[in-house]
Amino acid sequence: MNYHKFDVVIVGAGGAGLMSAMQLSHNSSIAVVSKLYPMRSHTGAAQGGVAAALGNTEEDHWQWHMFDTVKGGDYLVDQDAAAILAQEAVDAIYDLEHWGMPFNRTSDGRIDQRRFGGHTRNFGEGPVRRSCYVADRTGHMILQTMYQQSLKNQVRFFNEFMMLDLIMSDGQAAGIVALNMLDGELHVFHAKTVVLATGGYGRAWRVTSNALACTGDGMAVAYRRGIPLEDMEMYQFHPTGLYKVGILFTEAARGEGGYLLNKDGERFCLRYAPTLQELAPRDMVSRFIYQEIAEGRGIDGKDYVYLSVAHLGKKLIDEKLPEVIDFARNYLGVDPYYEPVPIQPTAHYTMGGIPTDIEGRVVKDENNTVIPGLYAAGEVACVSVHGSNRLGTNSLVDLIVFGRRAGKHIASKWLPEADFAPLPADAEERAREQVETLLSRTGNEGQDAIRQELRDMMMDKVSVVRDERGLTEARQQLVSLKERYSRVRLMDHSRTFNTELMEVIELGNLLDCSEAAIAGALARKESRGAHYRTDYEKRDDANFLKHTLAYQTERTGEPELRYKPVVITEFQPKERKY
Numbered sequence: 232m233n234y235h236k237f238d239v240v241i242v243g244a245g246g247a248g249l250m251s252a253m254q255l256s257h258n259s260s261i262a263v264v265s266k267l268y269p270m271r272s273h274t275g276a277a278q279g280g281v282a283a284a285l286g287n288t289e290e291d292h293w294q295w296h297m298f299d300t301v302k303g304g305d306y307l308v309d310q311d312a313a314a315i316l317a318q319e320a321v322d323a324i325y326d327l328e329h330w331g332m333p334f335n336r337t338s339d340g341r342i343d344q345r346r347f348g349g350h351t352r353n354f355g356e357g358p359v360r361r362s363c364y365v366a367d368r369t370g371h372m373i374l375q376t377m378y379q380q381s382l383k384n385q386v387r388f389f390n391e392f393m394m395l396d397l398i399m400s401d402g403q404a405a406g407i408v409a410l411n412m413l414d415g416e417l418h419v420f421h422a423k424t425v426v427l428a429t430g431g432y433g434r435a436w437r438v439t440s441n442a443l444a445c446t447g448d449g450m451a452v453a454y455r456r457g458i459p460l461e462d463m464e465m466y467q468f469h470p471t472g473l474y475k476v477g478i479l480f481t482e483a484a485r486g487e488g489g490y491l492l493n494k495d496g497e498r499f500c501l502r503y504a505p506t507l508q509e510l511a512p513r514d515m516v517s518r519f520i521y522q523e524i525a526e527g528r529g530i531d532g533k534d535y536v537y538l539s540v541a542h543l544g545k546k547l548i549d550e551k552l553p554e555v556i557d558f559a560r561n562y563l564g565v566d567p568y569y570e571p572v573p574i575q576p577t578a579h580y581t582m583g584g585i586p587t588d589i590e591g592r593v594v595k596d597e598n599n600t601v602i603p604g605l606y607a608a609g610e611v612a613c614v615s616v617h618g619s620n621r622l623g624t625n626s627l628v629d630l631i632v633f634g635r636r637a638g639k640h641i642a643s644k645w646l647p648e649a650d651f652a653p654l655p656a657d658a659e660e661r662a663r664e665q666v667e668t669l670l671s672r673t674g675n676e677g678q679d680a681i682r683q684e685l686r687d688m689m690m691d692k693v694s695v696v697r698d699e700r701g702l703t704e705a706r707q708q709l710v711s712l713k714e715r716y717s718r719v720r721l722m723d724h725s726r727t728f729n730t731e732l733m734e735v736i737e738l739g740n741l742l743d744c745s746e747a748a749i750a751g752a753l754a755r756k757e758s759r760g761a762h763y764r765t766d767y768e769k770r771d772d773a774n775f776l777k778h779t780l781a782y783q784t785e786r787t788g789e790p791e792l793r794y795k796p797v798v799i800t801e802f803q804p805k806e807r808k809y
């Protein structure tokens with residue numbers, strides 16, 4: 232057995248994983264295990280910015296940020312967590328600045344800020360400049376900054392190691408099992424602490440902004456170990472993906488003054504959201520687009536509308552949106568200097584995930600019972616600051632605030648007391664069986680067809696608009712896809728960098744995440760945030776102002792659903808108007 236022993240094993244080298252590592256590197260042994268080279272983590276694709284009420288260009292307050300977060304999430308947000316998010320964002324941004332993050336600057340040298348959807352002044356009066364940014368490559372710069380600092384601080388990286396299983400010992404986390412992609416060997420990482428920071432599962436949809444690696448591995452591994460997944464039905468569609476390809480055209484384009492047009496050249500958002508217009512929250516703008524298309528006002532009667540930035544002028548576009556205009560040129564052959572860009576909603580962000588408390592500790596039930604030694608942060612986790620709809624630039628801030636809190640809690644509270652839980656004798660057994668079965672199975676079920684069907688099904692039945700019929704069909708289809716998956720066969724049986732093996736394991740993870748999402752969506756007979764049901768169009772606080780917890784059971788497609796209350800401190804649920 233390949234055996235390693237560390238105080239802390241962090242799984243994932245995106246913004247959340249690296250931020251936790253930064254808190255720990257001085258006085259404990261830590262490993263970061265990542266299936267990708269760290270700089271390829273999806274955080275690097277983040278474009279628009281990271282929210283914090285610095286008030287550098289106009290008046291702003293953390294209470295306003297908190298309010299916007301709660302309202303944006305359609306009141307499914309835990310307000311104790313939202314208060315922390317908004318307050319600690321400010322310090323976390325300054326940490327990044329001091330580590331060398333090259334933020335865009337105001338003329339007097341402070342961090343510049345811009346507008347983003349749903350972020351307002353004075354509790355909803357109008358848009359506010361809250362998003363700190365580095366052109367349209369903010370996430371890339373976050374990774375650069377923290378990766379170099381981590382290397383300087385002697386963090387041990389195990390790159391291209393894929394976690395297959397979480398090791399539990401008597402109710403405590405005891406480490407992980409990972410596959411070394413290079414030679415196909417399994418490695419056991421024995422640890423006092425495991426931090427899951429493995430990101431989201433946007434690859435379950437056909438049109439998606441997410442990178443290939445966003446397959447919900449951490450969520451699926453935890454789910455199979457009896458840990459519930461929270462609010463998985465809350466999945467965000469970003470309004471402006473490039474038509475058909477799904478690649479993101481940042482919301483910063485609208486923050487800087489870009490607008491959306493239907494086939495009549497009308498700025499339709501003005502009709503739906505008179506105050507915030509194109510800067511209404513994403514769930515709403517995605518629905519506006521859906522509505523325009525459904526009523527025949529898509530461009531040429533097709534399923535897309537236009538995003539126009541040409542009127543902003545080349546200078547501003549070059550300064551603030553250099554990357555995305557190249558995406559439009561390269562992937563659609565459209566030049567945003569002169570022409571509007573065809574866009575459609577694209578699968579983007581997992582609001583749900585592994586439930587944690589405000590210290591980043593994973594909890595296993597509706598009483599918030601903590602699992603000792605197990606933490607989660609970033610998109611994999613649900614703390615829950617996004618409720619049923621995340622505001623733009625509120626994810627990067629979630630990573631740095633709660634990645635930082637998890638790291639600090641481990642360093643100051645957990646490690647001083649903790650010991651290594653004994654490693655079970657069969658620690659790597661499950662993972663070994665998973666790999667050997669896949670490598671040795673014969674049969675004729677290929678993975679590509681299953682993946683394609685899953686992605687079409689999620690796109691058609693579990694996206695911007697849902698109903699009982701579609702979701703019921705989705706559940707049946709999922710059961711049959713899982714059955715086929717249990718017979719899937721590989722063409723490549725080698726152990727050396729077997730990407731087919733990696734992809735098939737990822738597909739299994741997508742199936743598990745989708746199962747939890749569909750079940751949660753079927754049971755939630757209301758419309759709230761990103762979860763919009765045409766058969767229950769109203770939000771129903773009396774019955775559904777609560778978080779879903781989905782536990783895997785023996786019955787495929789039918790997780791056990793339990794519920795836990797939403798933490799409400801200051802802001803009572805109101806109707807959302809923008």
Ligand SMILES: Cc1cc2nc3c(=O)[nH]c(=O)nc-3n(C[C@H](O)[C@H](O)[C@H](O)COP(=O)(O)OP(=O)(O)OC[C@H]3O[C@@H](n4cnc5c(N)ncnc54)[C@H](O)[C@@H]3O)c2cc1C
Nearest residue numbers: 243244245247266267274279280394430609610624626627
């Ligand atoms: C195109 C795009 C643009 C975005 N723009 C913004 C923005 O401007 N502002 C904003 O706030 N948010 C934005 N978001 C959202 C935000 O970028 C993500 O939610 C966030 O970066 C996720 O960070 P993370 O650290 O949780 O995970 P990731 O950055 O996704 O990293 C996951 C890590 O886990 C590792 N990993 C995964 N599975 C395994 C496994 N099985 N074994 C080992 N390692 C594993 C990966 O190697 C990777 O290092 C954007 C998202 C996308 C897709």
